[in-house]
Structures are given as C-alpha cells and as structure tokens.
Amino acid sequence: MYKLRKWTWWFGFYLLIGLAMIFILFPIYWMVTTSVKPPLEYATRNPTWFPQHPTLAHYRSLVEQKAYRYFLNTLVVSLSATVISLVVGLMAAYALARYRFPARLDLLFLLWVLLVRMAPPVVIAIPLYTTLRTLNLLNTLFGLVISYQVYTLPYSIWMLLGFVRDVPIEIEEAAAIDGASKLRTLRSIVLPLVGPGLVATAIFNMIMTWNEFIYALLFLRTPAAFTLPIHIANYITEYEILWGELMAIGLLSSLPMLLLSGYVQRYLLRGFALQLK
Amino acid sequence: MRRFWASKPLGVEGVRPRAAPPCFRLSMVHKRPHMRSWYERHLNFFLLLPALIIIIFLTIYPIVNVIYLSFYRYNYLRGVKALVGVDNYLRLSGDWLFLQGLKNTFLFSITATIMEVLLGLGLALLFNVRFRGRKWLLPAAIFPMMLSTMVVCAIWRSMYHYDYGILNHLLSLIGLGRVKWLIDPALALWSVVLVDIWQWTPMAFLILLAGLQSIPRELYEAAQVDGATGFKLFRHITLPLLRNHLMLAFLLRSIDTFKIFDKVYALTGGGPGTATETISFYIYREGFRYFNMGRASAAAVVMFLAVGTVTAFYIRQVLRRNYV
Numbered sequence: 001m002y003k004l005r006k007w008t009w010w011f012g013f014y015l016l017i018g019l020a021m022i023f024i025l026f027p028i029y030w031m032v033t034t035s036v037k038p039p040l041e042y043a044t045r046n047p048t049w050f051p052q053h054p055t056l057a058h059y060r061s062l063v064e065q066k067a068y069r070y071f072l073n074t075l076v077v078s079l080s081a082t083v084i085s086l087v088v089g090l091m092a093a094y095a096l097a098r099y100r101f102p103a104r105l106d107l108l109f110l111l112w113v114l115l116v117r118m119a120p121p122v123v124i125a126i127p128l129y130t131t132l133r134t135l136n137l138l139n140t141l142f143g144l145v146i147s148y149q150v151y152t153l154p155y156s157i158w159m160l161l162g163f164v165r166d167v168p169i170e171i172e173e174a175a176a177i178d179g180a181s182k183l184r185t186l187r188s189i190v191l192p193l194v195g196p197g198l199v200a201t202a203i204f205n206m207i208m209t210w211n212e213f214i215y216a217l218l219f220l221r222t223p224a225a226f227t228l229p230i231h232i233a234n235y236i237t238e239y240e241i242l243w244g245e246l247m248a249i250g251l252l253s254s255l256p257m258l259l260l261s262g263y264v265q266r267y268l269l270r271g272f273a274l275q276l277k
Numbered sequence: 278m279r280r281f282w283a284s285k286p287l288g289v290e291g292v293r294p295r296a297a298p299p300c301f302r303l304s305m306v307h308k309r310p311h312m313r314s315w316y317e318r319h320l321n322f323f324l325l326l327p328a329l330i331i332i333i334f335l336t337i338y339p340i341v342n343v344i345y346l347s348f349y350r351y352n353y354l355r356g357v358k359a360l361v362g363v364d365n366y367l368r369l370s371g372d373w374l375f376l377q378g379l380k381n382t383f384l385f386s387i388t389a390t391i392m393e394v395l396l397g398l399g400l401a402l403l404f405n406v407r408f409r410g411r412k413w414l415l416p417a418a419i420f421p422m423m424l425s426t427m428v429v430c431a432i433w434r435s436m437y438h439y440d441y442g443i444l445n446h447l448l449s450l451i452g453l454g455r456v457k458w459l460i461d462p463a464l465a466l467w468s469v470v471l472v473d474i475w476q477w478t479p480m481a482f483l484i485l486l487a488g489l490q491s492i493p494r495e496l497y498e499a500a501q502v503d504g505a506t507g508f509k510l511f512r513h514i515t516l517p518l519l520r521n522h523l524m525l526a527f528l529l530r531s532i533d534t535f536k537i538f539d540k541v542y543a544l545t546g547g548g549p550g551t552a553t554e555t556i557s558f559y560i561y562r563e564g565f566r567y568f569n570m571g572r573a574s575a576a577a578v579v580m581f582l583a584v585g586t587v588t589a590f591y592i593r594q595v596l597r598r599n600y601v
Contacts, residue, residue: 016403017408017414020399020400021414023475024475027429027475030443031432042441045440087327091328092324092327095324099324101321109325109332111595112332114592116332116336118532118588119336119585119588120538120581122577123580124343126346126564126574127338127339127346130353147335153328207423214538218561218565228425232428233427233542235431236430237543241435246431247435250428254423254425260423261420264423265416265483268480
C-alpha cells in the first residue's frame, strides 16, 4: 500500500474518492429514501433529495400483500441449493485434491466444470426445460434447486478444491496412523479445517442463488412459487411507477446480501481458479 | 483378514507397538492394496460420483441435446418435430434480428468490459492508498455487485424515468435538456451499459486491488532510489506486474457481459424496436415465447461456441499457472 506525502495530493485524492463513492452509493441512497417517501415526493418532476415526510406506508402494504411468501420461497431455494452443493462439492473436491484418477480424468472433469461455470445459462435452459417438464418438476421449488446446481456446484467444487489443498496432508496421515478410517478423517480432521472455506463457499452460493433470475423466470410460472427477483421483475414491468413499494421490497431483499459484502471482498478471488497471490 | 500387528512391526526395526488401540485395525495407511476392500480402493470414485452424476445430468446431457435439437425443426406447443439439417443455422445467418442481437451483444460486451476494467483499475489505485476510513469504504464500494440484478434494474429504471427520474431532474437543474434514456433507440443500449458498469465495476476493482496488494513495496522503493517517479513507476512496475490480474478481469468480465439478459429483460425488453436486442434475449424469445426450440438451440450453439472460445483462453491461463 501507498502513503501520500503532500497535502495537495491528499486534496485531489479525497476529491476523486468522494466522486467515486457518490457514483457508487447514490443509487443505493436513492433506493433507501424512495422507499420511505410518499408518492407525492417521487412521482413528480421535482423529486425531493431528502424525504420531507417519511412514511412506512410502502412497507405496510408489502406486509398486506403477503410479500414475505417470496422471501420464504427464496430462502428455501437458496438454502437447499447451497447445502446440496456444499456436501456434494466437498466430497468431489476432496476426491480431486487427494486422489489420482486414471487418464487425468480429474483434470478433464475440472476443466469441464469450469467451462460450464462460464457457459451462458440460456444455452442449458432449453433442454433443461424439457427435462424438468418430463420429470414434472417444472413450477416447483425442488426443480429450481436442482437447476441451480448448474451455477453452484461448479463454483463450490473449484472453491473448495483450493481450501482442501490447503489442509496439510501430514495431519491426515497422522490421523490414519492413529487408526482413523478415511471417512472418519474426513469428518473429524478435514471438515473442521476447511470450516472457514465452507462458510465462504456457502455465502457465495447463497448470494448467487438469492439473486438468480433467468432459471427462476423460465421454470416458475405460478405466483405462489415465485422467488424475490421474479416478483421484483414483475413489479418493474407491470406497474410503471409504484416505486415506493418496489424500492421497499428491493431494499429488504438486498439487506442480507449487503451485510455479507465484507466476506465477499475477502474471498472473491478464490472462486476463480486463479488464486494469484 | 490378518491383523496388522501380527504381520510386521511398525516404525523402528523390531519395536512393536505395545498396546494397539482398538480402532487400529481400521487403519488404511498400512494396508497393502490387495488387503483393502473393494470399497476402500474405489473411495475416490465414490466421493466424486454424486458430483459426476449431477454434472452429467445437468450439463453434458443438455448440451448434447441442444446440439441435437439444433438440427430439427421443433415446436414444443404444436408438437412438430422434423429433421431439417443445417437449415436452422442457415436461417439464423439470414435473420436480421439475430444479426442485430449479435452486433449489440458484441458492442455491449466490449464497451462494458473495457469501461469496467479501466474504472476498476482507477478505483483499485485509489484504494491502494492507506487513508482514514478505508476499512469502512471498502465494503461499501462493492455494494452494487451484492445487489440482485433486478433490484439494480428497479433503481436505475426509476432514475432513468423521462418525467420523474432524478437524472433528468439533475440535467434540467444544470440547464441541460431532458434525455430519453431508455426510449431513444440510439441511446438505450448505452444506458444499459451504464447500469452494467455501475453494478460490476466493483468486481474488476476487487480483482485488481488484490493484484496491486501482491506487488512488493520494495520494488517501488528500489525504483525510487533509481530516480523513477509517478507515472514511470506505474508504467514500468505496476502495469507489468498487474498483467495477470488485468487479464483475469478482462476475461471474466467479457465472458459475463456476453451473456447479458436480465438487464435487457427488465430495463428495455429488447426495445425500443430492436435497439437492445441481444443473443441471450433472442434465444429466450425464440425458445420460451414462440417455442421454436430448434431455432433457439441453433442460436444457443452459436453462443456457446463464442463464449467457449473466450473461456478457452481463460482455461489456458489456469493450466499455464498450474493451478489444477
């Protein structure tokens, strides 16, 4: 890190960083304030910069519309998708980190998974739609959980691979010498040691699935099964300027994710296979 | 099965473990391969199996299926399915809408990527300075990428509104005219680009910040002793050492922006006219509104190949650095 010397430098520096932060934070400020403004203050040619008559009416009407259903749906989907990915991903990551596979199958698998992670979701959506339809999983949250594995599983495998490799193999050997079976080593040695990695991976999976849009749009048709992003999208496209409620639900749905941003900033790079240090 | 301590002493020659713990028999380290059970020998496959099944079911099968479907005329609703060969691809190459989508996607992807990496670099350079409040501003600076794209679109759509939007209000305060952000065909695509820049610059920023912090201070000090200052330090030390991270940011952002769908869906719906048509949106419309699965699949194959080419570069980077 750098340290500046002259005060003129500091002046320019704070000016720049102030401008950048205004550009970054103003839309969020706008969301927060609009959500507590009465319509008279935002549906006008002279919107107020600061809410003059703050009101919680929009939040109340959200409760009346039972918007918490969408929260519940989203929570169920993202939690289950995350748990499945963590369990399956950790097993796979351990196998890939610790064993040799014939004909470099492990490398092939990892690269394929990486390719999948980068592939556009719409490409896979077409046949997935047909498959889910034949399995009668269209319109169900379970079907959505399964399709989310397209995003979360490749991500979890790559991220956990790095964390498993960081566990010194000597500890596992010591456990084996003390007589632990392989599964027991996994449970009592590897699992606690990759604990922080699991938490980080879980958080990233949660964010991804919480915010996911395309598959939810394509695979869910009945409002009862909608997740938050779909509900918000309908709000945007159907009611032109019910901004108060829109911003209220937007803010509520973003709060849990905003609280996690400290984590993301620390672990982001690990998920991209290039752990340039 | 023979007991371990009955066959050979452990460790130091001739010293036998005095009291073997009861679980000692389970030890695998000292079992020879032929003594391990079939299950133990193939544990690696068992561990990988669930992931393998899910990946095959969710990706390999669908991708094979997409390629297969792209050679058929297949309408889901009418139940028509007929082999038409490369007809779908030929029609695509003559489809004005698809070509427009291709052009817009490239324009969008290139502009957004370049802007995001440049702005991200600027921001990373700022945050590479030690200043008061850095600890609090850093998480705040990545707020945009934590928001759901739909929330982002909601905010920006309200700010872009022709009559009631804050941006137009701001412009009229300075004495400039109102701008038709999302309504003007010449401007709509760039308005969407701006939203993407706002949301994803933090991503490039984080990647580049990590790169900057990995450059050892001593290099700068050494260069300063040699008389280098300011821009020269940046040009001859920062940039070359940041090459990998810049590459990573470019690749990841271009792959990501190439898929642009949700912003187009929520902000403009592909319009006005065809001004913000993109490939993803084309596939969505053909496949899920008109149910022309064959045509949509052909477009999907084209898109997959395009993204795959860029991803190949990325994978080459991964391989070259021996991170596998």
